[in-house]
Amino acid sequence: MQSLRHSDSDVVELSVSAWFYRNRTIAGFDNPARSLYVSVRELVENSLDACEGAGVLPEVHVSLQHLKTDSSEAEGMPKGPQVFGLRIQDNGSGIRREDAPRLLGRMLTSTRFTLKQSRGTFGLGGSLALLYGQVTTQRPIEITTGRSGEESKHKIVMRLDIENNEPILVHEEQQPKNPEDHGTIIEFYLQGDWFRSKRRITEYFLQTSMIVPYASMLFDNPDGESLRLPRVIEKLPQQPMEAKPHPRGIDVEMLKRMIKESRRSTLKSFLRGSFQRVGESTAEKFLASAALDPAAAPKAMSNENLVHMMKKLETYSGFLAPSSKSLSPAGLDVLKAGIRRLKPEFVVVRQRQPSVYEGHPFIVETGVAYGGELMPVMKLYRFANRIPLLYDERTDVSSQVIRELNLKNYGLRQDDPLAFFVHICSTKIPYKTVGKEFIGDIDVVRREIDLGLKDCLRRLGESVRRKRRVHRQERRESRLVGYYEFIAETLGKATDQEVSLVNLIGN
């Protein structure tokens, strides 16, 4: 076991930021093309979160520009990584001056035992992009932020102290602004490879515009082109609320931590106070079924008792399904509006009931589109907490579900013009990688996706069949008449007698 290769003093704990700095490959920053894509994505997602959090329809303007370096470059395809300036502007509520360096310059996680859906699952995204920019260019980061009602905005120039997970302020100034304006601009420099990431970044904006059809986005790219994606629906999805954890799927470690932080003195009041969907009567019934004393002091419980309680929590069937108030699904209107961007003939969308995975509620929304301008191949669009997932599609749980669908059951075929949509929203998406590329094969998640897509397919199959039926009926009648006209004429000639259709089908 663990060979003693280091003397004791060399072995220390690292800060999370330092750890990630050493292992940034696993967060997606593994080559200049991928790093550029991941940086754009993380910051756009932060901006969308900020706007939605403030309850405003998002307007996000991204500008990515090639930084001309001293050494003049040859024309044509650039040879390797180059330096780019990345500027992201949003109309969110802005950040208070005193919060800004801390929020952007450190990697943080909430300790509160509450759940709420957000895009930045690991609490790292934006900060890691800034870290990557600093590591590769050594240039400082500029933040300009202003809040509604204030007459000035703040411009902050800072660096990151990676080892200590702390921001270092370099420069600061105030600038006048219109009190009605609000929002944040982030500008920084980073290494990247636009030539090899252009297709992916463009696809990211297009798919984002499908799942966030209420946002207006503008992307000015290094080739001098502008991708303009105006909103197609003027409706924000309902915002998520914070919620306590659901009792199902809690593990003992978490239970212990919750007990430690709780001020309740009895097991019953602890259950009522710390979990969602547990009221007086539910707590009593559960404790009775688990043969636990409602008046026992939680902090005094033995380890064996805790394990026992966890197992009972896991299997007790009397809890209500977890509340979805901490979730913010896209909603059927929004999802449909987004899918309509592809101009299909039919769209069916479905929202599943909330379900729970390791104590985290999640909702799966599915959609299937057919015909119109879709290509005659099956295509899958995957979204998680309103983020499009572009990499590693084959490994994603949704791909597995789709591979096992039997389209024939719905009167459809593999080469029909079909597009599938899966949106999973959760307080914690079960990603397989920090790079948020694909969702793991969790049984309960797979089941929800499966049922959702099948429900869509049933309805879609009906629509397609109905349409085909009407079409067929019309054609059938005109063809029948045509055939008998031909029969009558041919028979007439062959038998030298008049053959009339009047008695058969009128004139």
Next chain:
Amino acid sequence: MQSLRHSDSDVVELSVSAWFYRNRTIAGFDNPARSLYVSVRELVENSLDACEGAGVLPEVHVSLQHLKTDSSEAEGMPKGPQVFGLRIQDNGSGIRREDAPRLLGRMLTSTRFTLKQSRGTFGLGGSLALLYGQVTTQRPIEITTGRSGEESKHKIVMRLDIENNEPILVHEEQQPKNPEDHGTIIEFYLQGDWFRSKRRITEYFLQTSMIVPYASMLFDNPDGESLRLPRVIEKLPQQPMEAKPHPRGIDVEMLKRMIKESRRSTLKSFLRGSFQRVGESTAEKFLASAALDPAAAPKAMSNENLVHMMKKLETYSGFLAPSSKSLSPAGLDVLKAGIRRLKPEFVVVRQRQPSVYEGHPFIVETGVAYGGELMPVMKLYRFANRIPLLYDERTDVSSQVIRELNLKNYGLRQDDPLAFFVHICSTKIPYKTVGKEFIGDIDVVRREIDLGLKDCLRRLGESVRRKRRVHRQERRESRLVGYYEFIAETLGKATDQEVSLVNLIGN
């Protein structure tokens, strides 16, 4: 940007272990089958590291047993996750009593600016398996360890305090032992799904026995079967030594940290003292070419100067290739012995010169086997720091290289009985995931694999051709005589005259 959803006090930094507890999916612990496989693997790797570090030929005994629970189970296929006892015994040098809890119960990383190859790349593996076991079963962990020359061994029972990244001692005792014995036994419990992981775990042992052919391994599985893999070569690879970083591929962040920790007062002495392969003359030449003052104080350098120096370090061509003394490649004999386990007809192995990636030296070893008991399809075996990589083969850089090989150039075909072997050893393997499943597409790594495999293929192609040639020559002579005997006989009958071969080829 960053909406203000939490009040300041809720947002804190987590310990690395707490962070991983919350995100264990990304380390491979995402379902009971996968978790069981990852746990076995991480602990076997730790044991192998321990034995090699102690310079002994490894003997590793793994026993995985189904823990019968109270509720009697129905016969047949188990329905879901069950609890297993996992016991790993090695003959490493053992751990000092006082180090054991700390080394096993915390997640640690070295801060020293030295590099040395080891299997446990992220410094997490074994500990994370123990953490997973505790989270899923709430049972404590038992460690029994003894060192050579001591008359007793120590048995420690402990738990992990995840939030604080600290071990909690539960029980401890001393047991007598033979002074010659040494090694460590770890026993703990964890949830798992043997039915769905059996194939993978078995494959892991088989492939490990190929890259570690000097180890004896025994695996007793829950089905009552024993997989016995005795060593086939009595030779340990040379052990890696610690080495300073190589100047190429250092980034500014690292440079800053090194300067901060260094006691050298001039740039020249700093360079000589902190980097490998930089002596008096190299340091002078480099500083001259970079127009830097050799006498300047490193700690006084401006940011611009540091960036300038990093860029020069990256492009300066006068450095020697990085030292491979911190690496421990398998070696050609060992690699060949391992591949021979597949009983092929030909084996060619190659070791590439050390190369460097982001300041980390690495060596690629390649092998190609042909014929014998190999199946007539191409198979790829991937190893990294003597770990077999079993998942996500298609995405691995080696797969990409193999897809682009043109076998025809070597007189071989796609459906020949071929097996490819790629072993990369490095002080830091560029994995794409914490789960150590596949290696990212780094240009310089891809190039080394490509050249190594092509070199093997050239030599293999020659061997295959040569063997075919010798075989042909022998057959040719006996056939020539046979043909003329037939010709003479047939001609004799047809022309009614005697036709003799005496003048042509003797009697």
Next chain:
Amino acid sequence: MRNGCNSATTPEVMSLIDDVLGTLADTINNGEFPEIGYYGSSKKNVEWSDDGYEPVNAVPSFVDGRKVESARTIAGLVYGLTCFKEHLEQNMSMSLRDFYYMHKVKRVQEVLEISGQNETNRLINLCERILKIQGTSVPREEFGVVSSPKGTFYGDVTLSDLSGKQLNCSCAGEYGWFISSKPFDVKIHDINIDAAIFVEKEAMARNLIELKLPETLKVGVGSLFGQPGRNMRAWIRRLADNGVPILVLVDMSPWSLRIFSTIKSNSIELSNIRGLAAPSAKLLGLTTTDFWRKNGMLTAIEHSLENMSKSDLKCAQQNRKIPAINEDPILRKENEALLKKRKKGELEAFKAFGLPLTSLRKLYVDYIKRKSRGFNVKLI
């Protein structure tokens, strides 16, 4: 002299077509949707007996003129029948491909929208099932549709074919007479042979003729050129009906068992067409006992056998589902022996003896005589 077993005269067929067309015209004028019944041929309603495949009582299928696709079928039928009638009037034949092209006539193509020859082939098959005289289908040849003819016959048989001229099949060239496209209508004037040997492969048949077996053994030699065509099978039946013993010489292979069984029993699909089976035909060889029984005549050249390919094996396995093979004790035994040994033999195997040709001739004669004797057919 007209002795075809179930062929109708051309005027009979024409009047039959007129009946069908007239009935359809009346039905439509009466304001009723036409409905046409017929019997399909499938394993369900066909049985194998020693007389070949026979339709058994079964539920008829109906073309129901109220349905769109059926109306299209009736339109095709009416058009097809008028085409046949005209061709019969003009004493002219057509091929399946000709019939397909007749549907490219513009006004026809616009209505029927025929997508390929498969469709028009099906219509012909349907016509055979609908046009019946005394409960028996009229073969397509009788309404002028002729498949590409194949096969030759050499021997002392005098006949007149569609050319109207009288000829002797041993004086019509080195291969004899190229068999008529419509053997039902061939007039046989004189038969002066004791048996007819039909050979799968042309080269073997040629060798037998070159060796003057027809003259010395007083037999006819027919060359099937592989799987026999309808015309060849009808010709064999004509000879059999005239009392000529039919002996068949084929490879020892699952495919050749099918060839023989088609000659002997016709096929399920065409069981409505009588006159394509010759139930008295005998499998002269090559048989598995020739190679694998102790005193078999070909045991010395067992090494010439080739391994059965995958498709050979598949064929033999499917043979088990063909009643005419599986219910026939001899053919079944042959097929099972092939499946067991996984080897096949060819007629050319005789050449693998390496005998001088004079000895080979004797071997051929011995083989044919000995195997014929087994069927009580005695040759000179």
Next chain:
Amino acid sequence: MRNGCNSATTPEVMSLIDDVLGTLADTINNGEFPEIGYYGSSKKNVEWSDDGYEPVNAVPSFVDGRKVESARTIAGLVYGLTCFKEHLEQNMSMSLRDFYYMHKVKRVQEVLEISGQNETNRLINLCERILKIQGTSVPREEFGVVSSPKGTFYGDVTLSDLSGKQLNCSCAGEYGWFISSKPFDVKIHDINIDAAIFVEKEAMARNLIELKLPETLKVGVGSLFGQPGRNMRAWIRRLADNGVPILVLVDMSPWSLRIFSTIKSNSIELSNIRGLAAPSAKLLGLTTTDFWRKNGMLTAIEHSLENMSKSDLKCAQQNRKIPAINEDPILRKENEALLKKRKKGELEAFKAFGLPLTSLRKLYVDYIKRKSRGFNVKLI
């Protein structure tokens, strides 16, 4: 009367074989390794001219007896020649498959280890190149190797074939005479036709015979049954040598251009065999101008054309590399027109006019007469 253009008599061929075998025996007895020279046929040493493909001076290839594979070839050659000699002595023919089976004779198989019929086919090809009389190859038929014959001929021609009996091709059955396997040796006694029309498809030929065109136009009608065999091509050459104008009626397709060009010019591979080309043959139809020129006779049925398939298009593209098509101004034009329009036509297209059969007969006659006139062949 023997008027085959370059066939040798059987005694000539036998003595030629004896020469070759004797020389080999002497060489070996002298202690020298035998060496056999021959000329291959490939684009390099064959040129196309109006007379068909002709070998041009080229470097010979050698079978060098010192090399193992060549020794095997010589062994095969010696064995093959002795087989041919015996068959000629016995007046018997063999097929390619027969020849393959002769290599299954045990002592032969043990030495030569023939793996498949391809190998023995190559040996026959080599024999044709080695056995030469007056610089011209002896065709395989002359040493007894006969490919499966194909094709019929109807018309007022009197001849004797290998059967030795005299016959008239209009009295040998409804399709006429089944063409001899060895037309070089057929004796032609009397020719009483003004031209011979060779038709790619059997059904069209049959229709022409049914319509009594041979009698009314005084022509012969041959049915090629698709790609013509060697025997058919030799027969066409025999007629051409006897002054009969040769008219060829094929589909309008790239494959049919190949059929016609093989009749007219032979092929590169067989350019050493004279007597398989009829350079005077004319492409009567169907031609692209029939459909696509303003006053073409078939413009009214242009809609009957079918789209060329991928393999059709590939064939047309490869035609550009066939000298006999690409260097012939007419065929080249046809091929390019097909490639441009990507449509093909079939002989059955006449049926797409939807004409009454009496009119159709007139159309056939008109078409044949008008197109023949274009080649200065006047029919009654």
